[in-house]
Amino acid sequence: MTTSLDRDTDTRTDGDPAPRAVDADATPAEGESPWMRRLPWVSGPLMLLALVGVWQFAVSVVGVSEFILPAPAAVVGALGDLFADPEIGSHIGITLLEVLAGFGIALVVGIAVGATLGRIAWLQRAVQPALVALQVVPKVAFVPIFVIWFGFGPTSKIIMAALLAFFPIMLNVMLGVRSVDRGHRDVMRGLGASKWATFRDMELPTTLPYVFAGAEVAIVFSVIGAIVGEYLGGSQGLGYLVVSSLNALDAPRLFAVIVLLAVLGSLLYVAVTTTKKLVIPWHDSVRTGV
Amino acid sequence: MTTQQTPTATTPTWTPPPVRRDEFDAPGDTAEPMGSRAVGLRVAGVDKTYATRRGDVHALSNIDLEVGRGEFVSLVGRSGCGKTTLLRVLSGLLAPTAGTVEAGERPAWVAGRRDDTVFAEFGLVFQEANLFPWFTVLDNVALPLKLRGVSKAQRRTRAAELCATVGLSGFEDSYPRELSGGMRQRAAIARALACDPSVLLMDEPFGALDAMTRDRMNLELQHIHAVSGTTVVFVTHSISEAVFLADRVVLLTPRPGRIRSVTPIDLPRPRSVEVEATAEFGELVVGLRRQLDEED
Secondary structure (H helix, E strand, O other): OHHHHHHHHHHHHHHOOOOOOOOOOOOHHHHOOHHHHHHHHHHHHHHHHHHHHHHHHHHHHHOOOOOOOOOHHHHHHHHHHHHHOOOHHHHHHHHHHHHHHHHHHHHHHHHHHHHHHHHOHHHHHHHHHHHHHHHHOOHHHHHHHHHHHHOOOHHHHHHHHHHHHHHHHHHHHHHHHHOOOHHHHHHHHHOOOOHHHHHHHHHHHHHHHHHHHHHHHHHHHHHHHHHHHHHHOOOOOHHHHHHHHHHOOOHHHHHHHHHHHHHHHHHHHHHHHHHHHHHOOOOHHHHOOO | OHHHOOOOOOOOOOOOOOOOHHHHOOOOOOOHHHOOOOEEEEEEEEEEEEEEOOEEEEEEEEEEEEEEOOOEEEEEOOOOOOHHHHHHHHHOOOOOOEEEEEEOOEEOEEOOEEOHHHHOOEEEEOOOOOOOOOOOHHHHHHHHHHHOOOOHHHHHHHHHHHHHHOOOOOOOOOOHHHOOHHHHHHHHHHHHHOOOOOEEEEEOOOOOOOHHHHHHHHHHHHHHHHHHOOEEEEEEOOHHHHHHHOOEEEEEEOOOEEEEEEEEOOOOOOOOHHHHHOHHHHHHHHHHHHHHHHOO
16 A cells, blocks of 8 residues: 555656646646637737727727827828838938947947956945946936047937947846856866856856846837937937928827837847847746736 | 775775766776775864854764765754754854864864865755756756766766665756756766765755655665665754664753764664664664763
């Protein structure tokens, strides 16, 4: 009786790959049903449809002025006109360049500074006041200064995008570098691993999820930085198109450019999360879709 | 176990069928010629004092211990008696304040600096499996070989063999999060065995497992020890686990941690779970228990 019970428990213990109660660090996301996984793909389009419905309702039934809220059809028409304009490509290209350049700079500098500060405790303490000061200052207020310093060209926008994107990356990497598990460290020390091997096999993989967590926020911030920069100066980019549409009181075109910006921002964000899924498929955030 | 202790300079102490040690030994491995004497690990006069904010803590006092080659020694004691500290000193993770640690006649600490070539001979298993979540089971097991520069094909073959040894065949490509606690600890043991350690140091490796899994892991560890002939130092707070596995049980008492007694366990091997029902086993456990209780 007892032996058969033992064996029964045994097979369940070791034959079943599902995490058990003793596994403190395992997450139960495996049990997610296919229905739950597909839900966002159903709810997303439905919500978009509802939004357009309410929008159309406000225009045709409530009778909101066309200058305040153009009809969805008018915005779609304006989008068509935008793409008919041969210059749209260069406007999109300029904004994309500013966003990506700013994001790239923030990524490189943010990882370098974050890793350095994360490793050298006294340096981090020393620059802490400056970091806090820079962080709490509303950074978009610097745009006019950058325009004075770097002119109305893309440079001032790139710097704005980089500045906004820098902090989430730097702070996450700083945290990531410090988050190496003590037990993992013991394993590497016990094996007499070299500094390089310790970095390659332990510190880098530990930090990568933090880099991506920072990058996901940073790509959104880069878009904001570039657009705000374009609002305030210059004659190129989607931010400029927003302002010029406003000045021309062309509400449908204004809405169309904003739709374009939303699509651009979403595509960039998806690019980052897709990269994350490819680089760290083992990480919990990839599995649970957070 | 003691019958195996006739190693020569060229013959390894053991040649288990599935584990072809000779093929995988790293070139820089020079411990074997030292193995003419049957001492696996020698600890002499080890003292450890920690500096904490509330003053110095004397964790270990004058520890002398000799572990024979291929011998299985259990360290038991209450929480805080310094058994983990002692194991960390043996593992090279903590420098002793005084005293020496020798593996196969070679000092492991020279003037406060650890000799990595000595510690490379050790396999470590911790209370937590400490597997890397970014590696598959196979890559985790192969990690020590990777660090030694073994080629990818060779270390994959070797790691797959080790997975089979610890009963993880079929899970080589799983990630640690997909394993149960017992399976993770098996993988950790396989990783510790990857470089054919001459000494296996285990710090309550089954402490976080349920009783059923624990019994089974003890049986498998006994088997692995019998097949590999590795010297094992096993820390546990369970007296019956210590008695079941060991050739000798070392009892530590706390504040400061010192060796209170060394009890030889002459129960015949291989031991099955039934041995725990024998009068002899019961007497050994009760005797050790009494020694522990006398402290209070």
